[in-house]
Each structure stands twice: as structure tokens, then as C-alpha cells.
Amino acid sequence: MKRKAAGSPGTARNSKMSKIPLDKNKKYDRIGSFTILDGQKVTGEDVGNNFFLTKEAIGKTTNCLLQENSDFFKSFSVVIATQLPEETLLNLGSLLWSHNIPLLVCRTYGFIGYMRIVLQEHCVIESHPDNAHPDLRLDRPFPGLSQYVEMLDLNTMSKQEHGHTPYVVLLLKYLNRWKAEHDGKPPLNYKEKDAFKKMLREGILVNEHGVPEEEENFDEAIKAVNTALVPTRIPSEVSKIFSDNSFSNFNESSSSFWILAKATKEFIENEGQGSIPDMTADSKRYIELQNVYQEQARKDVAVITQRVQKILLDLGKSADTIQDSEIRLFCKNAAFLRLIRGRSLAEEYRPNTAKASELGSYLDDADSDVVFYFLLKAVDRFYTQYHRYPGNFDDQVEVDVVKLKVPALARFSKSGPLMQTSKKNTYMKCSAAQEVIKLITHQFVPFNNTYIYNGSTGCSITLQV
Numbered sequence: 001m002k003r004k005a006a007g008s009p010g011t012a013r014n015s016k017m018s019k020i021p022l023d024k025n026k027k028y029d030r031i032g033s034f035t036i037l038d039g040q041k042v043t044g045e046d047v048g049n050n051f052f053l054t055k056e057a058i059g060k061t062t063n064c065l066l067q068e069n070s071d072f073f074k075s076f077s078v079v080i081a082t083q084l085p086e087e088t089l090l091n092l093g094s095l096l097w098s099h100n101i102p103l104l105v106c107r108t109y110g111f112i113g114y115m116r117i118v119l120q121e122h123c124v125i126e127s128h129p130d131n132a133h134p135d136l137r138l139d140r141p142f143p144g145l146s147q148y149v150e151m152l153d154l155n156t157m158s159k160q161e162h163g164h165t166p167y168v169v170l171l172l173k174y175l176n177r178w179k180a181e182h183d184g185k186p187p188l189n190y191k192e193k194d195a196f197k198k199m200l201r202e203g204i205l206v207n208e209h210g211v212p213e214e215e216e217n218f219d220e221a222i223k224a225v226n227t228a229l230v231p232t233r234i235p236s237e238v239s240k241i242f243s244d245n246s247f248s249n250f251n252e253s254s255s256s257f258w259i260l261a262k263a264t265k266e267f268i269e270n271e272g273q274g275s276i277p278d279m280t281a282d283s284k285r286y287i288e289l290q291n292v293y294q295e296q297a298r299k300d301v302a303v304i305t306q307r308v309q310k311i312l313l314d315l316g317k318s319a320d321t322i323q324d325s326e327i328r329l330f331c332k333n334a335a336f337l338r339l340i341r342g343r344s345l346a347e348e349y350r351p352n353t354a355k356a357s358e359l360g361s362y363l364d365d366a367d368s369d370v371v372f373y374f375l376l377k378a379v380d381r382f383y384t385q386y387h388r389y390p391g392n393f394d395d396q397v398e399v400d401v402v403k404l405k406v407p408a409l410a411r412f413s414k415s416g417p418l419m420q421t422s423k424k425n426t427y428m429k430c431s432a433a434q435e436v437i438k439l440i441t442h443q444f445v446p447f448n449n450t451y452i453y454n455g456s457t458g459c460s461i462t463l464q465v
Contacts, residue, residue: 093345111455113428124338167221263307
């Protein structure tokens with residue numbers, strides 16, 4: 001199966017609802033190929049264009065693939081299923097789940113959009129968080145940083161040098177001074193941080209008239225106090241990864257993600273002294289300081305590389321199984337790792353594992369869009385029984401409302417009918433395309449695990465079912 005760098009194949013099932021616009025996405029170069037299946041019968045042309053189809057498939061519907069040629073689906077990195085009947089969807093979901101292939105279920109019905117991601121495990125290295133703060137290590141500076149800061153003397157600097165000293169240097173110098181005056185403790189609360197800012201302001205040079213100079217670096221330092229003077233700790237999402245059961249079940253089949261995570265965890269427990277290896281450099285304007293951080297980063301990467309190679313050898317693998325570039329990428333994003341554990345469709349539908357009471361609690365709010373989750377499931381049951389969707393014919397609307405309420409009530413729904421009106425599903429197409437790209441590239445964090453969009457109000461909700 002082709003994956004990642006070579007390009008990842010994907011398939012869209014019954015794509016009449018939405019032809020996912022992968023070709024319009026900026027990450028299209030990661031898609032090696034994709035196959036679109038509809039509900040029509042297989043033709044000789046289909047067999048000629050697809051390696052996995054044989055002449056025996058001619059005249060059969062693609063649904064037969066699940067029963068007669070399930071290997072067809074095992075060749076894809078992700079499968080997109082749109083508007084599938086419930087029974088077919090459950091069979092497809094079971095097959096893909098057993099082979100750890102992600103499934104994206106998409107449905108639009110009138111102004112309502114629904115997506116469900118079904119996967120066992122999804123590891124993200126490049127999560128690209130929106131509000132990430134630089135990890136400056138001011139509370140526990142590494143030796144190279146401390147030596148560099150001690151080398152600089154603000155009192156002997158020229159006006160030009162004083163006004164262009166990196167704000168990280170200013171923060172660490174004044175932090176050391178603060179600690180010396182407060183029993184080694186940093187400013188902890190609002191009052192203390194406000195006093196620390198005042199100390200920084202007093203460090204700004206004044207001219208011969210007693211007027212403070214305009215030193216932007218001191219302004220930057222003052223603004224950064226609240227975000228830079230924070231304890232260095234392992235982020236909660238990364239801690240969850242380090243305590244995951246995958247470490248207790250570690251073996252030769254473990255993915256490179258878990259090998260790298262194990263090496264990083266060992267680094268933290270030994271050389272790292274409780275901190276994550278740093279790959280964050282300060283502003284590019286400050287090349288000297290940047291080199292200090294980068295030198296420390298190189299040392300951290302070298303130690304982790306040694307640990308990765310040892311783990312690989314212990315597993316009976318070649319020491320170069322994981323490339324240096326992959327190790328550097330992992331270290332650079334070590335603070336932003338993400339792990340998603342999914343639930344299968346079978347777990348969602350089985351009475352003993354379904355989250356019935358939890359989902360039912362949403363319905364206490366009359367305006368909750370979770371009601372559409374139940375209604376869409378009711379529509380599936382309706383289609384299974386009557387082989388058509390409710391509300392297709394004007395003269396059957398009222399009758400269909402009664403028929404629809406039976407399965408809807410069985411799934412704790414309190415709402416009325418959901419008519420199949422004009423299909424404004426462009427938003428859902430683009431959203432689905434983005435989620436597929438996340439799943440294939442392992443960049444950015446996909447939703448977990450159900451997304452419902454209400455086109456009539458422009459609102460959406462994400463929940464785990």
C-alpha cells in the first residue's frame with residue numbers, strides 16, 4: 001500500500017452525495033491515487049481500469065465487493081463512504097476497522113450535514129496548534145543559555161547594544177535578579193508579575209533630560225512576562241501519550257511514532273530532567289541567541305537518536321529504520337503531539353456499548369443540534385424499511401412524519417421530521433476534504449469522532465458517539 005511520501009490512495013463509496021474536492025486542496029501532492037465507486041453495476045471498462053476487479057465482477061454492483069472481494073478495500077489508506085445504507089455501512093466499517101484503515105462517513109440531508117471518523121488510532125506529529133508559545137526554558141535554563149546571558153553586561157553596553165539586546169536575555173537577567181531578592185522563587189501571581197514588569201521598566205535607559213529612551217526590546221520583554229515566565233512542564237496531551245497502553249504492549253510491530261515516543265519518554269526520565277527536548281528558536285533577528293537554542297536542540301536530538309537506534313536494535317530492526325529527518329521532525333513538535341483513539345461503528349450501534357444516556361442528555365436542550373444525529377439514524381432505519389427517503393413526495397410528508405417518529409423515538413429523539421430539501425452540501429464537501437487530508441498526512445488534528453452541521457443556522461457541534 002502506498003502511503004505518505006509516495007502518495008496515499010483513497011476511495012469514495014457511493015459518491016453521488018459529494019464528490020470530495022481533493023484535487024482542489026493544497027496537499028493534493030500527497031494523494032497518489034483515488035478511486036470513486038458508485039451504486040452502478042460493474043462494466044468491462046471498470047475491470048480494465050482497476051487491477052483489483054476481475055471479469056467475474058462484470059454485471060455486479062459494487063456492494064458485492066464487500067462479500068466477494070473484500071481485499072479491494074484493504075489497499076487504501078482511507079475510505080470515504082457517502083449516503084450508504086446502514087447495513088452496508090456497518091459491514092464496510094467492520095472490515096476496515098479490522099485492518100486499521102480509517103473510514104470517513106459523510107451524509108447530507110437537506111440543510112443538515114454529518115461526518116463520522118472511524119479509526120482505531122491516529123497519531124499526529126505536526127498538529128500545528130493555533131496558540132503555541134515558544135518554549136524558552138527561562139525557569140530552568142540549560143547551561144548554554146545561562147552562559148550566554150552571563151556573558152552580556154547591560155551596564156557596559158552602548159545605547160545601540162542596550163536597545164538591541166534580545167528580550168529573552170533581558171527576561172532571564174532580571175529573573176535571576178528577582179530570584180536573588182525573593183529566596184530563589186520566580187514571580188508567581190499577578191501582583192508579583194506586575195512588580196517584575198516594573199523592575200523591567202526601570203531598566204530602560206534615560207537620556208540627559210531624564211526621559212526614557214524608546215527601547216522596543218524592553219517593551220517586548222514586558223509583554224512576554226505572562227507567557228514566558230511559566231513553569232516548564234509536559235503538556236497534558238503528551239502526558240497521555242506517555243502513559244498509553246501501547247508502551248506496555250511494545251513490540252516489533254510498533255509504529256515509528258511509538259518508537260520515537262518511547263525514546264523521548266526515556267530522554268525525559270534521564271537526560272531531560274522532566275522537560276521535553278527543545279527545538280524552538282527565538283526570533284530570527286537574534287542570530288546569536290538562536291544559535292544557542294539550536295545548539296541545545298542538536299544535543300537533544302543526538303541523545304534521542306541514540307535511544308531510537310537502541311530501541312530499534314532491541315526490536316531486531318536496522319538502526320536506520322527511522323531516518324534522522326523523521327527524528328528531528330518529532331523533536332521539533334514534541335510538545336504538540338496528539339493521539340486519537342476512536343470507536344468503531346459496531347460499538348456505536350451495540351446497545352451495551354452505545355452512549356445512549358450520554359447522548360440523550362444533550363436533548364434536554366431543545367436547541368441542541370445533537371437531535372439531528374438521532375434523526376439521521378432514524379432516516380437510515382426508514383430507508384432500510386421502505387427503500388426510499390422520507391419526505392420525497394409532497395403528498396406523503398405527513399405520513400412519513402409518523403413513520404419516521406418510530407425509529408427516531410427508539411434513538412431518544414424528540415424532534416419532528418427531517419425533509420430532504422435542496423442539497424446545499426458544498427460546505428460539507430470542503431470540510432470532508434480537509435479531514436481526509438489530515439488523516440493521510442497526519443498533520444493537524446481531525447475531529448473526534450462525529451461532526452454535525454446545521455446549514456439553516458450555520459451552527460455545528462462535535463461529539464463522541
